[in-house]
Amino acid sequence: MELHYGCRSEYGPLELRLQATAASNGFTVYVDDPRLEHPCVLEQQVQSSLESAKEQAALRADEYLDSLAEGAQHKATWRCA
Numbered sequence: 001m002e003l004h005y006g007c008r009s010e011y012g013p014l015e016l017r018l019q020a021t022a023a024s025n026g027f028t029v030y031v032d033d034p035r036l037e038h039p040c041v042l043e044q045q046v047q048s049s050l051e052s053a054k055e056q057a058a059l060r061a062d063e064y065l066d067s068l069a070e071g072a073q074h075k076a077t078w079r080c081a
Contacts, residue, residue: 007054007080012065016057016076021045027053031061054078 006019017030027050031042042060046053058076065071 005081007050007078009054009057009076009078011058011061011076012072012074013070014061014065014074015039016054016061018050018053018057018080023047025049029053029057029060031057031064033064050080 006017008018009016013033013035015032015034017032019028019030020026021028025047027046027048029042029044029046030040032039033041041064044056044060046056048056054076058074061074062071065074
């Protein structure tokens with residue numbers, strides 16, 4: 001799959017985003033908590049496949065929710081363009 005713009009997914013109360021970078025197999029992973037005044041709680045560069053970047057975003061979101069004692073199993077349904 002060729003990614004031109006990025007991917008988004010709702011993940012429980014959070015929003016996950018992936019953005020392709022100029023580097024080959026490079027992505028920026030974002031975890032946003034829209035309940036906060038400054039919603040971006042994680043921004044991380046990764047070198048991986050798209051599927052791996054999606055898994056990385058979900059893992060980081062789970063870690064964030066666990067830190068708030070809001071951990072639960074959520075499912076990401078990605079929309080990519």
